[in-house]
Amino acid sequence: MNGFELTQKGKLPALPLEVKCPDCKHPLQLYTYAQAKSVACDRCARVSDVQENGLVPGKKVGREKQEPLIPIGSEGRIKDILYKVVGFVVYKEQNFKYRWREYVLFNPVHGYSFLAEYDGHWTFFRFVSDFSKGAAKNTTSLYYLDREFKLYNKYRSQVMYARGEFSWQITEDNSQFVEYVAPPYMLTHSFSKVDQSWMLGEHMEPETVQETFSITSPMPYKIDVGAVEPFSDNFSYQYVTKVGGIAAILLFLIQVLLFTFHQNKVLLDQTFTVTEEAGKGTLVPVPGPTLEIGSSFLGATNLQVILRAPVTNTWFATGISLLNVKTGREYFVEVGVEFYAGFEDGERWTEGSPGTDQILSSIPHGTYQVYLQPSRETMAYGTTLPETFQLKLVQDVPIWSNFWIALLLIGAVPLVQGWRHYTFEKSRWMNSDYSPYESN
Amino acid sequence: MNKYIKQIFLGYILLVLGYFSYAGLTGTRFLGDDKEESEAGGSSGSSGGYRRHTFYHK
Numbered sequence: 001m002n003g004f005e006l007t008q009k010g011k012l013p014a015l016p017l018e019v020k021c022p023d024c025k026h027p028l029q030l031y032t033y034a035q036a037k038s039v040a041c042d043r044c045a046r047v048s049d050v051q052e053n054g055l056v057p058g059k060k061v062g063r064e065k066q067e068p069l070i071p072i073g074s075e076g077r078i079k080d081i082l083y084k085v086v087g088f089v090v091y092k093e094q095n096f097k098y099r100w101r102e103y104v105l106f107n108p109v110h111g112y113s114f115l116a117e118y119d120g121h122w123t124f125f126r127f128v129s130d131f132s133k134g135a136a137k138n139t140t141s142l143y144y145l146d147r148e149f150k151l152y153n154k155y156r157s158q159v160m161y162a163r164g165e166f167s168w169q170i171t172e173d174n175s176q177f178v179e180y181v182a183p184p185y186m187l188t189h190s191f192s193k194v195d196q197s198w199m200l201g202e203h204m205e206p207e208t209v210q211e212t213f214s215i216t217s218p219m220p221y222k223i224d225v226g227a228v229e230p231f232s233d234n235f236s237y238q239y240v241t242k243v244g245g246i247a248a249i250l251l252f253l254i255q256v257l258l259f260t261f262h263q264n265k266v267l268l269d270q271t272f273t274v275t276e277e278a279g280k281g282t283l284v285p286v287p288g289p290t291l292e293i294g295s296s297f298l299g300a301t302n303l304q305v306i307l308r309a310p311v312t313n314t315w316f317a318t319g320i321s322l323l324n325v326k327t328g329r330e331y332f333v334e335v336g337v338e339f340y341a342g343f344e345d346g347e348r349w350t351e352g353s354p355g356t357d358q359i360l361s362s363i364p365h366g367t368y369q370v371y372l373q374p375s376r377e378t379m380a381y382g383t384t385l386p387e388t389f390q391l392k393l394v395q396d397v398p399i400w401s402n403f404w405i406a407l408l409l410i411g412a413v414p415l416v417q418g419w420r421h422y423t424f425e426k427s428r429w430m431n432s433d434y435s436p437y438e439s440n
Numbered sequence: 441m442n443k444y445i446k447q448i449f450l451g452y453i454l455l456v457l458g459y460f461s462y463a464g465l466t467g468t469r470f471l472g473d474d475k476e477e478s479e480a481g482g483s484s485g486s487s488g489g490y491r492r493h494t495f496y497h498k
Contacts, residue, residue, distance in 0.1 A: 235445045247453045251460060258464035302467030317495035333475040336495030361469035375495070396467060405470045406460040413449060 022048055022057045030165055031086045032106050038170050040162035047171050059171045064160040066090050069217060070103055072164045076212035078124055081110050087164030091157045104166060112167055121226030122209050123186060123201040131198050142180050149180035149187045151434045152227055184230045203228045225428040237421040244414040255403045263396035267291045271390045274374050281378040288370030295365035296396050303363050304397040308355040309389040311339045316386045319373035324366045333360055
């Protein structure tokens with residue numbers, strides 16, 4: 001049998017049973033037929049018990065009359081089961097101000113399910129019969145569906161308004177509820193003096209609920225984070241960390257490969273003597289050697305420039321010009337060193353260094369003429385000006401800054417998602433008295 | 441955007457890894473460098489002529 005697709009009449013009701021409210025005589029339709037235990041009138045909010053001799057009037061639950069967002073009688077398919085909305089309840093937690101709403105869903109073959117909405121967050125509940133912890137009420141976590149469910153809330157509810165039909169006495173229900181969460185799932189244990197049950201809830205996106213029941217009215221605005229709202233359906237922190245981790249490993253392997261194949265070829269390692277231009281105070285340019293700069297794999301390479309000069313309380317710099325003898329293209333860079341030292345309050349201090357290095361990137365291969373343009377202070381006060389300098393040029397060196405920057409770029413997304421996930425979870429547990437984020 | 445966020449992220453990772461590999465093979469530094477380039481004869485700096493010094497010191 002397929003529920004609403006029944007063709008055999010008399011076995012399960014295909015049409016609602018028409019009855020009248022015993023109080024205001026408003027016509028009521030019972031979709032669940034003999035399974036309803038109480039019926040709430042949508043006009044006068046009188047809750048009547050369904051008994052053999054008819055409807056027996058009971059309490060009124062109209063203090064906070066509210067139109068259900070999903071009208072009674074609406075149909076929608078959830079997890080391939082066609083449900084009809086047969087009841088609507090507005091609940092309040094005892095001793096607290098906040099309210100939530102529940103819709104009772106019915107399928108003649110699959111029975112009852114519930115759709116709960118609180119602060120714009122929707123959860124679909126079904127009864128489960130393969131889990132039970134007996135009457136244990138003090139457990140702080142449970143294991144089900146290979147997940148750890150953590151204690152989230154304990155409460156008793158109070159009916160503020162009801163409409164439709166229910167399979168229990170809604171005004172007499174004094175059950176206590178305990179909720180455990182493992183987003184997107186929730187396990188709810190309800191127990192009273194006479195019975196207990198377990199329900200498994202699953203988060204539903206508001207858009208899905210809207211589409212399922214063809215809701216045309218605006219959906220309730222989402223406030224904060226829902227108890228079982230998942231952080232991200234398709235971009236979870238676990239996924240991002242896994243992909244980022246694999247990418248970091250790949251990056252490291254590529255760096256190891258590049259490191260292995262880097263030539264680190266010394267093209268020049270020479271000490272030069274400076275000569276002052278007569279009467280000008282500047283230094284004479286120094287012609288350097290002709291160098292053959294090869295390439296790594298794609299026609300270009302990098303060049304590490306290492307300069308050392310005997311500077312003490314002074315500075316020294318040199319411009320390095322590389323002129324491609326074939327193309328005429330020139331590459332120029334200036335590197336300098338400065339080193340200062342002294343005593344202050346009996347303590348020695350130093351600043352700078354007599355050596356420095358720079359990397360010139362993407363130098364096309366070819367033959368280059370080197371020209372040097374040294375410079376230094378024109379006058380020395382209490383120090384000696386450098387007369388020589390050592391210059392070293394190394395071709396095809398590994399660039400570690402590239403590795404660290406790439407690692408930072410790869411790690412940025414997991415870091416950001418990790419932070420967002422942490423603040424999201426903290427926000428989720430703000431509504432719980434059992435938050436693992438609060439200190440004792 | 442949410443539907444394609446995974447693909448965008450994977451594309452971003454591939455871009456980083458790809459450019460890192462390219463930079464390693466061509467000797468390119470992500471942060472660039474201080475070198476100046478000029479064509480033949482187009483600068484007073486060619487053939488060893490005097491250039492303005494830009495090394496900042498105390």
